[in-house]
Every structure is written in structure tokens, then in C-alpha cells.
Amino acid sequence: MAGELPFEKPLSDLREKIKTLETLAAGNGMDFSEEIARLEERCKQLEQEMYQELTPAQKMHVARHHQRPTTLDFIQAVFTDFIELHGDRLFADDLAIVGGLAKLNGVPVTVVGHQRGKDTRDNIARFFGSPHPEGFRKALRFMQQANKFNRPIITFIDTKGAYPGNTAEERGQSEAIARNLREMAGFGVPIICVVIGEGGSGGALALGVGNRVLMLENAIYSAISPNGAASILWKDASKADQAAEAMKITAKDLLAFEVIEDIVEEPQGGAHRDLDFTAEHLKTKLWSHLQELRAMTPEELKEDRYSKFRKIGKFQIAQQTLAEEQQTVELADEPSEAAAAGGEPSTEKAAQPESAQV
Numbered sequence: 001m002a003g004e005l006p007f008e009k010p011l012s013d014l015r016e017k018i019k020t021l022e023t024l025a026a027g028n029g030m031d032f033s034e035e036i037a038r039l040e041e042r043c044k045q046l047e048q049e050m051y052q053e054l055t056p057a058q059k060m061h062v063a064r065h066h067q068r069p070t071t072l073d074f075i076q077a078v079f080t081d082f083i084e085l086h087g088d089r090l091f092a093d094d095l096a097i098v099g100g101l102a103k104l105n106g107v108p109v110t111v112v113g114h115q116r117g118k119d120t121r122d123n124i125a126r127f128f129g130s131p132h133p134e135g136f137r138k139a140l141r142f143m144q145q146a147n148k149f150n151r152p153i154i155t156f157i158d159t160k161g162a163y164p165g166n167t168a169e170e171r172g173q174s175e176a177i178a179r180n181l182r183e184m185a186g187f188g189v190p191i192i193c194v195v196i197g198e199g200g201s202g203g204a205l206a207l208g209v210g211n212r213v214l215m216l217e218n219a220i221y222s223a224i225s226p227n228g229a230a231s232i233l234w235k236d237a238s239k240a241d242q243a244a245e246a247m248k249i250t251a252k253d254l255l256a257f258e259v260i261e262d263i264v265e266e267p268q269g270g271a272h273r274d275l276d277f278t279a280e281h282l283k284t285k286l287w288s289h290l291q292e293l294r295a296m297t298p299e300e301l302k303e304d305r306y307s308k309f310r311k312i313g314k315f316q317i318a319q320q321t322l323a324e325e326q327q328t329v330e331l332a333d334e335p336s337e338a339a340a341a342g343g344e345p346s347t348e349k350a351a352q353p354e355s356a357q358v
Helices: 006-028 033-052 056-063 071-078 120-125 133-148 166-170 173-186 201-205 226-234 237-247 251-256 275-294 298-310 316-333
Strands: 080-084 097-104 107-114 153-159 191-200 212-216 220-222 262-264
Touching: 006 033, 006 056, 056 191, 056 220, 056 237, 071 097, 071 107, 071 153, 071 191, 071 275, 097 133, 097 275, 107 133, 107 275, 133 153, 133 173, 153 201, 166 173, 173 201, 173 298, 191 201, 191 275, 212 251, 212 275, 220 226, 220 251, 226 237, 251 262, 262 275
Parallel strands: 107 153, 153 191, 191 212, 191 220, 212 262
Antiparallel strands: 080 097, 097 107
């Protein structure tokens, strides 16, 4: 099957056997109906088992699938009356960022997102979805316009990270990302962010400061790509699968951590299997959250956004550890049984955790 991932090969081989038997039956007039039915039943069972609980590493590969729907695919499927805008009015038009005006169920909105290419030539033109500073400034221009005219903002996140080359650094990559973070935090309109593929590093966060953050079921979202983490930890980028398992980058993990607010269902095998299915579920989620946010005042929206990011990062385990350390210190301060009986007190100093020492 075209576009299959490595872990999907057993399923692909089974489908190929079914296709071969169907061809033989049609060409030779032989009856393979029982064998085909048995293989089809096995195929359904294997498909259910395979996609029921994908590992983080497998989800990473699905999120990076070259046929996975892009921002423009979702814009065309979810919105109407889309008018694409171009340029940052400062330097150039970065094709790694796309956006413009559209309507969601008749409500005017501004949409903006990362755009990967569909083939090699397109990917080169769009820098494989990794924006330069002018791309982030282009996105900021669209969002500032939306804030001025009181239009909700919907962003689509799908990048491995900001473009890492010298040209980007020379034109102020870090400043461009930081400015987007600051400006998005202060907008008085609803902002909904959707991670549709891979959301990596500051390149993703530059479009990720929203009142609500949604993720497609097989998308991933992290402060660094698994490849980058593997390069740092093991000096070997090929261990990205191992890094992905440890980084808690899936939608299910991030929902539990309250980094995101909702998960958008995908068809079995990933969004590239059925764009209409995914787009319909995404549209329903977007409309539900937008209706809730539109009822808020500008000040309430800012406070809601502030509260969302302030609550990220809980320290329940750390608090429990501190309580245990305090108990250890108190026990160490109590006189030993030998001293209480009149004997010599123990000369051994109770071992204290480093964090409990002054």
C-alpha cells in the first residue's frame, strides 16, 4: 500500500494477499471466496489491534506522514470564503506560513498556520514548514489585523521548528518568535490553536498562545523534536523513537497534563486516510469552543489565556517529596532509643536529602 509506515507492513502484506487472490479468482475463474473472507476478517482484527493503542513513537511517525493533511487542506475543508493574504510588509512572503480571512459557520475569522509542501519542489519552497522571521511577522500581521477588527483567531500548528539557518538568525529569528508570544498573550479576541501534525519547539509556540489548544488524535507537541532530544541525550538522532517514548508528547498525555483542552478524533490509520472525517470532527470542536469564548469580554479572554498557561506545570510529586524529606529531618532530630535509656547517643549523623540540607 502506498505511503505505508514501517509498523503497518504486516497489515499491508495481508491486504496484498487478498488483492492477489481476488486477481487470481477473476482471471482463472477459481473460487477463493472462503480464503478471501478469512483473510478479510483477519485484516479487520489486525487493523483494530494495531491502531487501538499506538505507541508514542508510532504516533510520531503518523504525525510526520508525507500524506497527512496540511493547513491549507483543513482550511478548504472546514471554512468557507477563504481569502489568502501574503507578506509581512517588512521583508518577504514566507511560504512556510499561510493565512487569511475565512468564515466558520458564517462567523468571520482569521486563520493562520504552518504549511508543509506536498512534494519535494513544494517542500523546498516552503522550507519544509519551518518559518523564517518574516513568516512569524507575517502571522503576527494577520493576527494584529484580526484583533483590530474583533475577529477570532484560529491557528494551525504543524512544524518541526523554526528555520535554523544563518539567514533566519541574521534577520532576528528569536525576536520574531518572542514578539509573537507577547502579542498573542495580549489580544482581546478569542484564540484557538490546533496542532494538526508535529508541533515542535518555539516555531510551534509562536502560533500556540491561545485560550484553547486542541490536538488531532495522532499529533505530537513538544519543546524539542524527538530527534533533537535524542541528539542531545545520546548523541544519536536515530534514537528518536526511544526519545518519543519518554517525552510525553502525545495528545493523551498532554490532555492529562492540562497543556491542551481537547482531542480531535481521527480515522483508523491517521487523518490522511479520511480528510473529510477529520475535518468534520475538527469543525465541531472549533465551533463548540468558539461559542464559549465569544461570550467573554476582551479582559476575560486575556485573563483566561493567562490562567491557562499559569496552571501548566504542577508539582504534586515534588510536594510529596518535600513532605517526606521534612519527616526524615524531624526523625533525625529526635534522640535515639539508646540515648533515651541512658546510653550513649548515636554518633552517626542521619543522612539527609540534599534538598533538605541548608
